[in-house]
Amino acid sequence: MNYLIIIIIGVVGWIGFEAHKSNEVDVQKTISEQLIDNGYDVKVKGINLPLTFTFLSSKVESEVFFRKGDRVGSVNVEVTPIGSYPIISIFDYLTYQTSISSIETMKLSSFK
Numbered sequence: 163m164n165y166l167i168i169i170i171i172g173v174v175g176w177i178g179f180e181a182h183k184s185n186e187v188d189v190q191k192t193i194s195e196q197l198i199d200n201g202y203d204v205k206v207k208g209i210n211l212p213l214t215f216t217f218l219s220s221k222v223e224s225e226v227f228f229r230k231g232d233r234v235g236s237v238n239v240e241v242t243p244i245g246s247y248p249i250i251s252i253f254d255y256l257t258y259q260t261s262i263s264s265i266e267t268m269k270l271s272s273f274k
Contacts, residue, residue: 178252182216204228219246237266
């Protein structure tokens with residue numbers, strides 16, 4: 163019985179980690195499109211998306227790294243899941259909303 167519980171936890175953890183990697187790519191792509199639509203000619207290079215976003219469906223602040231020519235920078239973006247439940251969200255597509263605060267937008271203005 164103990165082995166069955168360990169196997170179930172391991173499988174759920176693996177599925178969750180794969181879902182998290184997929185969420186990172188999706189959120190990074192969304193933020194890149196959002197920056198381009200707002201007139202920022204930058205290339206998004208990476209994102210630090212906390213695991214609590216995927217596993218606990220909680221609102222998180224994520225750091226996004228970008229580059230424009232030789233200059234590099236980062237900005238904090240708030241990512242909010244919409245209509246999802248903790249743990250269950252790893253088995254389904256996660257809908258989310260992104261927003262950049264006005265202070266972070268001011269940091270971005272030097273890259274416009």
